Amino acid sequence: MPAQLPQKALRADARENRDRILKAAREAYALHGIDVPMATIARRAGVGVATLYRRFPTRAALVTESFAEQLEHCVAALFEALEDPDPWHGFCVFIEQICLTQATERGFTQAFFSQVPDHVEYTAQRTRAEEGLALLVRRAQDSGQLRQDFGVDDIVLVMLANCGATAGAGEQAAAASRRLVAYLLQSFRAGPAAPLPSPVRLDLDRIHPH
Amino acid sequence: MPAQLPQKALRADARENRDRILKAAREAYALHGIDVPMATIARRAGVGVATLYRRFPTRAALVTESFAEQLEHCVAALFEALEDPDPWHGFCVFIEQICLTQATERGFTQAFFSQVPDHVEYTAQRTRAEEGLALLVRRAQDSGQLRQDFGVDDIVLVMLANCGATAGAGEQAAAASRRLVAYLLQSFRAGPAAPLPSPVRLDLDRIHPH
Numbered sequence: 001m002p003a004q005l006p007q008k009a010l011r012a013d014a015r016e017n018r019d020r021i022l023k024a025a026r027e028a029y030a031l032h033g034i035d036v037p038m039a040t041i042a043r044r045a046g047v048g049v050a051t052l053y054r055r056f057p058t059r060a061a062l063v064t065e066s067f068a069e070q071l072e073h074c075v076a077a078l079f080e081a082l083e084d085p086d087p088w089h090g091f092c093v094f095i096e097q098i099c100l101t102q103a104t105e106r107g108f109t110q111a112f113f114s115q116v117p118d119h120v121e122y123t124a125q126r127t128r129a130e131e132g133l134a135l136l137v138r139r140a141q142d143s144g145q146l147r148q149d150f151g152v153d154d155i156v157l158v159m160l161a162n163c164g165a166t167a168g169a170g171e172q173a174a175a176a177s178r179r180l181v182a183y184l185l186q187s188f189r190a191g192p193a194a195p196l197p198s199p200v201r202l203d204l205d206r207i208h209p210h
Numbered sequence: 211m212p213a214q215l216p217q218k219a220l221r222a223d224a225r226e227n228r229d230r231i232l233k234a235a236r237e238a239y240a241l242h243g244i245d246v247p248m249a250t251i252a253r254r255a256g257v258g259v260a261t262l263y264r265r266f267p268t269r270a271a272l273v274t275e276s277f278a279e280q281l282e283h284c285v286a287a288l289f290e291a292l293e294d295p296d297p298w299h300g301f302c303v304f305i306e307q308i309c310l311t312q313a314t315e316r317g318f319t320q321a322f323f324s325q326v327p328d329h330v331e332y333t334a335q336r337t338r339a340e341e342g343l344a345l346l347v348r349r350a351q352d353s354g355q356l357r358q359d360f361g362v363d364d365i366v367l368v369m370l371a372n373c374g375a376t377a378g379a380g381e382q383a384a385a386a387s388r389r390l391v392a393y394l395l396q397s398f399r400a401g402p403a404a405p406l407p408s409p410v411r412l413d414l415d416r417i418h419p420h
Contacts, residue, residue, distance in 0.1 A: 168366075197388040
């Protein structure tokens with residue numbers, strides 16, 4: 001109906017603005033980390049700072065929305081891995097997936113694991129993620145396929161290493177991630193192996209793009 | 211003789227200044243990379259910019275001098291590794307050493323591998339290093355102990371991964387490096403192993419602290 005056209009146009013315009021802001025935010029986070037000023041994001045998106053704040057009243061809200069899709073994928077990947085009838089296969093696929101996400105979506109890992117103030121939603125998801133990871137490791141060890149001296153901290157170590165490999169490899173980030181992860185998974189597999197140096201206590205919030 | 215005392219005192223003073231500048235430079239490079247302005251280094255060292263330029267007329271000269279000792283150690287480590295009667299042992303010890311240096315001397319790896327303009331000395335050393343690394347890999351493969359699908363590019367991949375692990379692990383950098391490298395070396399060892407994803411062509415100058 002002709003009477004609704006202006007409103008529809010306005011809504012389409014608003015949605016377009018919102019998408020442009022989220023895209024600009026993801027790009028800025030990837031380049032500068034999630035501490036990048038709101039004004040920088042507004043400039044990248046080509047909107048005024050007032051418009052930005054009207055859509056996303058806090059930095060935390062913008063971070064959450066920017067990475068909502070990626071977060072959903074990662075949580076889904078973890079729960080899928082936990083339901084894999086082959087615990088070792090589930091473990092490997094999850095590590096591969098999370099590292100590939102890290103390679104292609106820089107900024108997201110930092111967003112997820114860092115403590116954005118008043119960012120309640122992620123804290124809950126993070127706790128669930130930590131419990132899920134511990135279970136993932138235990139299942140694979142109980143099945144006898146993951147070496148017994150592997151610890152949850154080693155997943156953080158893998159992600160830090162993957163950060164370095166992908167940051168340094170530029171446009172070859174995904175390929176570098178795949179090769180590094182393949183090497184690491186082969187050495188995580190239970191079997192005759194030399195003893196390892198002591199595990200390193202690493203918190204998940206150590207992970208951030210450099 | 212009393213007549214020499216003032217000159218001696220001056221020389222001691224000049225040497226102290228020089229050491230202070232080199233220490234400040236290494237710290238600044240570790241924090242900000244080797245592109246940090248000369249003025250920042252002068253400020254850290256507590257000397258005037260004029261004094262800094264009198265001692266080190268170019269940025270390249272300052273970088274070279276700052277890391278002369280570490281560079282000597284690394285080159286020595288490579289040549290020692292090449293003379294190890296057990297090529298696999300030589301290969302492992304070298305990888306461990308270079309990664310530990312990277313963990314404890316941030317900035318050095320960037321200094322060595324990046325192309326500082328008019329920095330002729332490093333270019334020559336770099337070419338020798340690349341030839342040495344290729345030989346190190348070939349020897350370990352010829353002895354049947356290093357997997358045949360390992361490439362020199364994988365050494366760069368290890369160093370990039372190590373960069374990420376050590377940057378993220380903060381004061382636990384050395385421990386994180388040791389554990390990561392132990393995992394990787396176990397998977398580099400020849401033996402029954404699954405095929406790897408394609409190697410990634412990585413130049414040594416990709417390595418820099420993030």
